[in-house]
Ligand code: SF4
Ligand code: SF4
């Protein structure tokens with residue numbers, strides 16, 4: 001199964017999951033809700049908090 | 050082909066490989082390793098006297114092993130140069146005591162077992178990469194039984210079988226009994242258009258190749274029953290649809306759906322294809338005498354070497370990447386290098402020839418001018434400040450920075466190769482790199498002026514020259530209205546936007562900073578904007594650590610055609626700006 | 642953060658504010674912007690013009706460069722993607738390095754997108770001119786270097802594409818080195834007898 005990660009849109013605040021692997025080439029991401037490219041990956045340790 | 054051998058201005062170096070490339074556009078220094086042929090290319094008249102005496106028999110590579118050759122041989126009858134070649138590994142010994150029969154037989158005395166590999170050096174102004182492709186090896190697709198069942202062959206092997214110059218002199222036979230097969234099946238898309246095995250892309254030529262092959266059979270042996278199993282038939286070129294119709298009219302059966310399995314009748318050596326009948330929803334068996342796997346094309350196995358020598362890149366399919374997929378389709382990202390043929394993507398002969406002429410013409414433009422002006426907007430490394438960390442060399446999409454890991458000498462920019470994106474300058478943490486015409490000073494002074502009065506009312510926008518800045522122009526041309534709070538700073542590439550520019554803007558009281566550039570696929574500097582994204586991601590972490598809301602730094606990819614998106618984003622920036630309080634700004638100014 | 646500032650010669654900046662007919666002046670108060678520019682550091686002359694890109698408009702720039710001994714030029718008009726080459730050429734004609742020109746995009750990035758807010762647009766235009774002038778301060782002359790191009794080509798690969806490219810280039814008069822790994826040129830194409838769509842021989 002493809003690896004996934006949590007993302008957060010810094011424009012509209014929407015949170016979502018998307019395929020992600022640290023091995024991947026960087027890729028263009030857009031928020032599925034507002035279309036913004038200000039999409040930030042929420043890293044593991046931040047999630048625990 | 051023979052024209053090449055005869056042409057006074059073409060020096061043909063066969064059995065040769067490029068081993069080193071130095072220099073840059075207009076001035077490449079090339080080193081080629083010429084392997085020994087052991088036969089004097091100029092003297093040999095291809096008389097065949099040596100063939101008759103050679104005691105060695107080997108499979109003939111040109112016929113894909115369907116026929117044999119000697120240790121000394123001519124690759125194929127129309128070969129250029131026509132001279133024979135001696136394969137020393139097959140030869141009984143480069144020692145006349147062991148054999149030496151051919152040297153004896155040769156009247157012209159052109160066989161020399163002691164010939165050495167040679168290195169040749171020359172200078173050129175331009176380079177054309179025409180390294181072609183390889184054919185997909187279907188062995189891994191076990192269900193089709195290639196190599197397990199003798200009567201399953203590839204389309205390229207079929208080409209040799211049906212070739213009048215081939216091992217059977219053009220008689221269609223099947224491998225097990227050398228009889229004319231009465232029933233033949235073609236299976237399409239072998240190694241193509243599959244996410245799981247082989248390759249995801251369409252190999253472009255296989256549909257039409259099968260249509261052609263089916264007609265070749267029908268023209269000579271109309272009684273042969275032909276079934277073609279396919280996903281889609283892609284017959285989009287000039288004259289292609291006509292050929293497809295002719296094939297159907299000749300009685301070739303086109304059956305949608307790729308068989309899931311092939312079994313062999315162990316005695317008759319016939320093959321039974323299991324395929325699903327989509328209408329009836331049941332599995333149907335097709336018995337045939339021979340199966341031809343219509344194999345796809347894959348990148349040439351030498352591509353990685355060439356890629357390294359010429360500092361090229363590859364697209365996700367493994368073929369070479371163009372400087373721009375639509376506007377510079379035959380130019381390589383390295384200036385002065387061009388692509389011809391399948392090196393860039395699978396294509397048929399007509400397209401290969403077209404692209405080759407285009408590449409030659411692009412090279413001609415450079416050479417007929419005899420000189421070119423190089424970009425004034427380039428980077429410059431201050432040797433005193435450089436700490437030889439090598440980051441700049443790693444980020445440069447054009448490999449325009451020379452850096453030797455071992456020697457630890459300051460990095461050096463090859464100006465003729467630099468395209469001026471500025472990614473290196475933004476990444477160098479020691480401030481050793483100056484971007485001409487987009488210096489730190491110039492950009493910082495713009496930020497300072499923009500935020501000189503009432504910074505809390507302004508949004509600082511970094512826009513790349515090619516896409517987002519032009520997208521802003523397009524919004525203007527379309528008279529799309531947006532709030533007047535934005536202050537746009539142009540850079541050539543978003544990759545130029547240094548961390549310190551962003552932090553400086555926040556320090557001066559900017560409520561919102563937007564970094565914008567081209568969509569990934571449109572980046573005018575191949576991949577420089579990947580570094581933009583990485584840098585912004587790092588900055589988000591950094592801001593968060595300092596207690597500054599990462600939301601205040603925004604990122605957007607806007608193309609030159611997206612005036613609408615530009616205006617929409619500017620409105621969103623204004624909304625975000627309104628949400629930033631004076632306390633927040635003051636806190637940020639203190640913290641950073 | 643301290644940014645090092647280079648010592649420069651005495652700066653003499655000229656600012657040229659364009660009306661573009663009514664395209665800019667219909668929204669932005671160009672005279673007010675010009676007045677503002679006069680107060681900026683190192684600006685020695687400011688001029689407004691109906692159409693700066695027209696022949697007389699360019700002549701005005703050239704005359705001012707000579708008359709006021711300008712060493713930086715700021716044209717506040719339209720997008721540099723359109724007229725930067727025009728104004729660079731004008732500078733060059735009177736001996737000013739073309740990279741000492743800075744353009745401020747008042748039309749596409751201001752007047753056309755804030756048509757209903759003339760006052761705010763004028764304020765923004767002032768800011769933009771100020772940004773342009775401060776950037777212009779740090780502009781340096783740049784030289785577009787020339788490198789020679791050797792009249793010879795390397796073709797790697799002797800298949801159909803390599804053969805075609807070699808012949809084209811050799812026939813155009815260039816020396817061509819055609820490098821092929823195998824003992825003969827011809828590539829995959831030579832293995833094929835008849836080719837689509839014309840069903841003729843490939844060699
Ligand atoms: S990134 Fe800077 S310090 Fe590192 S090698 Fe390049 S120029 Fe030198
Ligand atoms: S400016 Fe861009 S192209 Fe030039 S050396 Fe730096 S990274 Fe490479």
Ligand code: SF4
Nearest residue numbers: 659661692694718719
């Ligand atoms: S320079 Fe630009 S803004 Fe001025 S008149 Fe010409 S097109 Fe219009």
Ligand SMILES: [Zn+2]
Nearest residue numbers: 009012031034
């Ligand atoms: Zn969103």
